[in-house]
Amino acid sequence: MEWFSTAEELSLWQKREKRLTAVFRILALCAVIVFVVLCLMIHTGNAQTLHWILIAVTCVLGWICISLHVPGIQEARTQAGHLDMLLQGEKETYTGRMTLTRESISIPKSIRIRKVLLDTGEGEPKRLNLDERWVSRMPADGSLVNLSVVHSYIAGVETLEEAPADTAESSASRRPARSWQLKKLLPLLGIWALAAFFFSSFVFYQITDTDPVHKLALYVDGEVRNEAQLAARLEKGLGEPIRMVQVHPFMYAMFGSEALKTADLYIVPDSDREQYADWFAPGEEGLPVYDPETGVSVAGTWILYAPEETYRLYIGAGSPHLTDGLAQLGAELLMNLNTEEEIQ
Known part of the structure; x- marks a missing residue:
């Protein structure tokens, strides 16, 4: 008897x-x-880049972990469990002529099996199960065999009379099972990719959307480009307790107006001033950051002003830095960016 299941x-x-x-x-x-290290490395200057690095x-x-677990750990666990069942279970022996079918079944959370028909000469052939890894060790179809069986699973085979093998049929039906099941992995990899995107983005926004005391936010009623670069320039001059500077167009907060109302700084064209006047600190006249008549253009590298409009910088009435002077400092830093660009 050739035993498929051994203690070794x-x-x-x-x-x-x-x-x-x-x-x-x-x-x-x-x-x-x-x-965790990547999360700790996030700051205003690299936030946008690290966001995608974090996701990737x-x-x-x-x-990598899924690919190791599914075809590796999971397979080893199921094979060990199956072998243990064959070794510990009560064995029965049947004699007859066997036929290895092409019927392949994957048992959930268990092994992949092939169906074997055993004609004992008594009624209908018995339908037995064989671990698909062992198909190449079975004799040719029609051979007279003794099969050792545990709970319908074949544990060993003894060939009594070998039947002539059909080479083409034998090679087609007795290919060893593939341990790497790509079809099983692909859905899991896809699900993980989605989960990684949403989870990493959630953590990222929790980090960047820090406590208002440690954040300074500038909202622009217009188009902004390379806002991370502008934010990084402002952050350098602010220091502690500011850990994050955010620069966004008004459209960024279109679904959360509360963020707009509590911003520290605003850049708004004169044509929209009345619309947002309640958001500005009392007595704020606004500092001109863009004037088509005088040629003033503050931070024009990053803020795309409408050529015919005059824009002004305002400190927000709901700013948490209204009393500690950081909102005013942020406004001064922004106004000085034009000079820095000229020096460079």
């Missing part, structure tokens, strides 16, 4: 599961550490 093979699968589990845990820990790293490290 069971031990090998169990050791493989332990090794892969240890590697998986190390990789998972490294992934968490890398994620989370996605790739997750894919």
